[in-house]
Amino acid sequence: MHWVPCGTYNVNYRQDFAIFRTKPHWISLVVFLLILFTLPFYCSRYMLALLSTIGITIIAVQGLGILTGYGGQISIGQAAFMGTGAYLSVILMQRFDFPFLLALFSAGIGSGLVGVVFGLPALRIKGFYLAMSTLAAQLILGWFFLHLRGITGGTEGLHVEHASFAGITFNTPQNKYWLVMVFTLLAIFFAKNLMRTKVGRALVAIRDNDLAAKVMGIEVALYKLLAFFISCFFAGIAGAVYAHYIGFISPVQFTLQDSILYLGILIVGGMGSIMGAIFGTVFMKLIEEFVFVISPMLATWFPGFGAQFFAALSLAFYAIIIILFLVFEPRGINHLWVVLKNRYRLYPFSH
Amino acid sequence: MKDWAHKGEQALLRFQDISLSFGRVGALVGISFEIGNEGIFAIIGPNGAGKTCIFNVINGFYRPQKGRVYFDGRDITRLGSAKIARLGVARTFQNIELYTGLTTVENLMAARHMLFKDTIVEGAFYFGRTLKQEVAHRRVVEEVIDFLEIEKIRKVEVGLLPYGLRKLVELGRALAMEPKLLLLDEPMAGMNMEEKEDIARFIVDISEEKKIPVLLVEHEMDVVMDIADNIIVLDFGTKIAEGPPEEIMTNQSVIKAYLGYDA
């Protein structure tokens, strides 16, 4: 069921559409944003770096969520599309003197178009076979990153200049954090809006029943490709932001393993919800940090296993968590959140 | 036998000598009929007679090997399903085909997809025409919800609804398209007495109040005889009779072919 805070009634449809509808909602949003943007004043560099990585990952995962969670088309190539955006943005700036924002936007568009090309098989195939075809995207794009040495720098990668616009050069951990957060919030805002309007309904319609979608006048082929475009656009933006955040890009930063982890994040967070992508990313990144911190400790306590063993632990941890979610809560953290919210709204009795 | 087309008026839907076969099996054999701009038209016949095939041909799911289909004066025989929908043909399915992950309201909103005028950029910003369109289309959707008396399940994911309600939501989804022609494939199958009466009442209202012509496939004989203006009878893919209920009820070949199976 759908519960709203007690005492909230919709007088018109516009209110029913609103995401933030009560005063406390708005106040908590403002407080959250205040905290988010003032963190650099009292947080360590380590915290800022962690949050920035989370922000960038959220952008990529929102994109994947649109294609896989809402659109129902599995992709295991998101990291490669992110790489495409990263390389494009850097190359456009270095070789063609694009200003940062234009390079970033073009990288998104470029990555989106590359996504459409690799999405073409989706017009014919579904599920497992489509997954294989996006795997091909991962491998082919990865091959380009590595072997188009003249423009990508091959294994040496590319050095990235600092982003700058509006007279600010983004070269400190603090202002890079702000840069990342602005794009993260924009990505969430756009993803949420797209998914609650025409495009989102069409994608879910196709996911749930493509036969019925056709009969209801939805151009199934067009929307499947559009899903690829939007998803890879997000990936491209994430990649471009990442490149300028980290200052250096090379093929090992956009691997198949990353693509699979993005899918795992989506599963843990909950497919087909904007909040799910956020929950999943935060949760998995925290787990990663946790393992990163405890694995050297474990290595000293159990020297018999060797340091290698514990270094690989984070992946094993990921895998176990994904499996646990698949078995016990396939709807992900988002579902737990929804249940909790509804319970709170009805507490102690329903009015 | 009478012709279904209203005199002097162009038929809304015209089936012209349609033959459809799967391998050796002839599912439809030289079927021709016309339906006009108002009224309830029923197709009856035993299981496997080819009733659903007729819908699938209209929809553009199946391509007949022979014959033409005209809708609103236009040849739609080779048109894509989405295009045909855009011309104003809506349908429900014998086995419910809903968007299970969407709520009732969202299912109906999705049905109006093709009527939305906003662009993807406006959608991303939730700006410009998007909000206005959402409000305007929501209003129509709420009218359909009121009409079918399903206010209580507005915000429920339809995958969680019981069978009878899902059938109603599917009818609502077709109505939300504001179609020029409504195809209903066994809307009463699997429903209880009370639900069947509701559906019959809705169909009559759709035809009389909303002025949407209905092409109905139904096994519920009393209801069909009660509400249909004209009936077509199929048996093994061929049309064996056509006419108003009074004629069909007394038609010898119908009694033999159709009622013989069911009795």
Ligand SMILES: Nc1ncnc2c1ncn2[C@@H]1O[C@H](COP(=O)(O)OP(=O)(O)O)[C@@H](O)[C@H]1O
């Ligand atoms: N996709 C298909 N492939 C093969 N045979 C089909 C297909 N669809 C329908 N048929 C056959 O066509 C005949 C008519 O089916 P249908 O139109 O579903 O009957 P009904 O009158 O019960 O709705 C049946 O013999 C059925 O087996």
Ligand SMILES: [Mg+2]
């Ligand atoms: Mg049938």
